[in-house]
Amino acid sequence: MLIIGAACTGVAVVALVMLSAAGILEPVPAVQIALAVVTLAAAAVIVMSGRRTDGKALRIDARTKRHEAALARTEQSLAKLAGSLDEFTGRLEEAGRLQARGVLAALGEDRMELAAQAERLELLAGTVARIDTTVRESAADLDELRKLRHDHEQLATVTGGAAAAVRHLGERLDTLETTLREGQADLAGSVRQTYAQLEALVDLRALLQPRAPLPRLRGWAASPDVLRLLIERIAVDRPGLVVECGSGSSSVWLGYAVQRSGGGRVVALEHDERFAETSRDLVAAHGLQDVVEIRHAPLTPWTSEEAETIPWYDTSAVSDLTEIGLVFVDGPPGATDPLVRYPAVPVLLPRCADGAWIVLDDTARPAEREVADRWLRERPELAGTSYPAEKGAMVFRRTPR
Numbered sequence: 001m002l003i004i005g006a007a008c009t010g011v012a013v014v015a016l017v018m019l020s021a022a023g024i025l026e027p028v029p030a031v032q033i034a035l036a037v038v039t040l041a042a043a044a045v046i047v048m049s050g051r052r053t054d055g056k057a058l059r060i061d062a063r064t065k066r067h068e069a070a071l072a073r074t075e076q077s078l079a080k081l082a083g084s085l086d087e088f089t090g091r092l093e094e095a096g097r098l099q100a101r102g103v104l105a106a107l108g109e110d111r112m113e114l115a116a117q118a119e120r121l122e123l124l125a126g127t128v129a130r131i132d133t134t135v136r137e138s139a140a141d142l143d144e145l146r147k148l149r150h151d152h153e154q155l156a157t158v159t160g161g162a163a164a165a166v167r168h169l170g171e172r173l174d175t176l177e178t179t180l181r182e183g184q185a186d187l188a189g190s191v192r193q194t195y196a197q198l199e200a201l202v203d204l205r206a207l208l209q210p211r212a213p214l215p216r217l218r219g220w221a222a223s224p225d226v227l228r229l230l231i232e233r234i235a236v237d238r239p240g241l242v243v244e245c246g247s248g249s250s251s252v253w254l255g256y257a258v259q260r261s262g263g264g265r266v267v268a269l270e271h272d273e274r275f276a277e278t279s280r281d282l283v284a285a286h287g288l289q290d291v292v293e294i295r296h297a298p299l300t301p302w303t304s305e306e307a308e309t310i311p312w313y314d315t316s317a318v319s320d321l322t323e324i325g326l327v328f329v330d331g332p333p334g335a336t337d338p339l340v341r342y343p344a345v346p347v348l349l350p351r352c353a354d355g356a357w358i359v360l361d362d363t364a365r366p367a368e369r370e371v372a373d374r375w376l377r378e379r380p381e382l383a384g385t386s387y388p389a390e391k392g393a394m395v396f397r398r399t400p401r
Helices: 002-022 027-208 224-237 249-261 273-285 344-351 366-378
Strands: 241-245 265-270 292-296 299-303 309-313 324-329 352-361 382-387 393-398
Touching: 027 224, 027 249, 224 249, 224 324, 224 352, 224 393, 241 249, 249 265, 249 273, 249 292, 265 273, 273 292, 324 344, 344 352, 352 366, 366 382, 366 393
Parallel strands: 241 265, 241 324, 265 292, 324 352
Antiparallel strands: 299 309, 352 393, 382 393
């Protein structure tokens, strides 16, 4: 089409030139007509070229779409193929693992069996070696024993006395070892007890803050732990009257506790007149003479309902006492009579208030334990429990009537 258009344009231009040369057309109009023909031809060529280009573009687009569809189908086929390959590969791996497990299990059992056999062989070889060594040593020892037998027979008479001495020494060593162990146990118990008493004494001093020096506790005097028990009862129950069987530094501690609780008084019974005077001086040194009264009550025979005679404080010293809230039984001294503390409950319990407390010291001794047992048997209104004090203690309470 382009060639035909160009040829027609050329013919038209040539015709115009010939007409102009022949004088039929003026040169200028001929040139204008020729230019118009050329322009129309160029426009026709451009239009034809655009159509041709559009046609090619449509064909290329159709071809591209066909190729894309083919690629999509190819991708789907490849995806299916890849899935099949993955599945097949998984099956192969699983089969390989199962087969490998079987092989490894068989190999493991064989190796374990071989290892066990090797271990048994090593043990057997070691046993054989030890037996051989023992046989050789036994043979050498037998020769040596043959050589020493004669010497042993000659020395038998001499070593008999030495053997007896060695046995005696061994027995003494055994006895010494036993004594040492017992001593260590006693020492450990003593250290623990000393610490407990120091702890109780620190508590007493911190709580009551005595105004003057006090005699030592423990020994004949009450121990700090039982005093702490008494002071706790005073702080809780605030008894109006506290009676102490015995006197001394414990009387001062009880006086401080009663004074700190806000009221009440302490009456201490003392069988020894000189010691009673010493206790009064101690009470006065602490400024407690308005709270603590030391009464001299010599020991006199006391007769029970069963006509049993036991030495105890002169009962006239307690004839005016009533509504006693707390009784501390730490006297008379146990050396006076095994049951010297027994009359305290028969004499004082009728003078006690309901709910009164009675504390018996020194129950680590058999005599005081017997006294405590008799009180519980004979006085059903009393309930008692043991208290882990240094010298042992029993705490009784009179149940309300």
